[in-house]
Amino acid sequence: RRDTGVWDGRLGWGRLTHGRAADVLKNPAYAGAYAFGRAASSRKVRPDGTVVACVNRRPRDQWTVLIPDHHEGYVSWQQYLQIEAKLAANRTSTGARPPREGPPLCQGVIYCGSCGFPMSTGYRRADGTADYVCNRARSDAVTTPGCHSIAAAAVDAQVTRLLLAALTPEQVHLALAAADDLHHRHHRSHRGAELAVERARYEADRAERTFTQVEPENRLVARSLERRWEEKLAALAQAEAALADLAAARPVLPEPDRLHALAQDLPRLWDAPTTGAKDRKRLLRTLIADVTVRHVDHSRAHIGIRWHTGATDEVVCDRRTNRNPTQAVELVRSLLDTRSDAEIAGHLNALGLRTGKCRPFTVASIRHIRQQHAIGSKRNDPTGPGEITVPQAARILGVHEAAIYPWLRNGEMPARQDRHRRWCITWNPQTEDYWHNRVATSSHLKRTNPNYETGQAV
Known part of the structure; x- marks a missing residue:
């Protein structure tokens, strides 16, 4: 709704853009609250002497006026706070790492064990597979020792195995027992806060009665009793706020039967095609705080997993996932x-x-x-009587091996191939004289080093 100009009081319709949607989500007026002083303007002097005006957003506790439930809103004030927290969790400029669309599970929560910096995710154009890459060496233009890359599938497989193992029915039973203990402790804390509110309310009422019974001519006594009454009222407000915060922080525990059924069905749910990559990442981040990778050698890597409970697990895995069976x-x-x-x-x-x-x-x-795997045939020499190999023919003629293969493929040089497709050339004095003359009359053949035929170092 426009509030200035000839369109004052009228609705102005426009195409929904990202900026307009963000303004709606961030404006407390849509939550039924009246706010004033959300931003403050300031002036700065540049080095060249010019004065510029800047507008800075203030935190909520520094707003000049904030009246919740001032008018009917589109969302409740609690929903507005949840939306604000969600937007803050999605703000990558402040270090947040929300789940993204890519298939790698540890994207955003994996760190390099050598330099301690976050690892980024890179995708290969050939087959679409992903790798976790430490870009620390690229950022500071210095080769950081120990910083390497690792296949995302190698890390994700180990993390998924440990995650599903932690959600077995036995582990869920232990978690439910701990949750019941947490619920009882919260109930005791809530009861203590209720008693504190009752005591603060009693003392505030008593201070009020004492103030109302004082004689008007005793002004000094009345002023002292009024100050005591104000202190009791402040203590009452603080106790009520503590009780409200404790009630809002009450843990919401699922039903035990439903949680046991979910634990038994979790592997099938995890591998279901309808479960997206974001869903798997959200489930992983509810239990796992971060993953650290440190390379042991060229083929193995050390993976450290830190859970939100403070427990840690360490495993060793292969860096490559495309190994042949x-x-x-x-x-x-x-x-x-x-x-x-x-x-x-x-x-x-x-x-x-x-x-x-x-x-x-x-x-x-x-x-x-x-x-x-350095697998060679037990038959080192494939040739028979009256036959030589391609390297032997190249040494005799003094040419490079690449010059002989076209003659073999064109059928100019008599030869055969064994079961391993190795060439066996039929060789005799007449054949040797013929190819010596052909090599001598050719000007475009690539000749080898003359020391090669005598067995000296090239």
């Missing part, structure tokens, strides 16, 4: 001497095995496994 590696090692890489890949796919990235096995993936 151990069964697949053993099969490659056992079948290498009897089958080719293509046949091994087909056999692994027929068994239903997949690579560490959940993809079917190919010739390239089998070669990667052989290189990663």
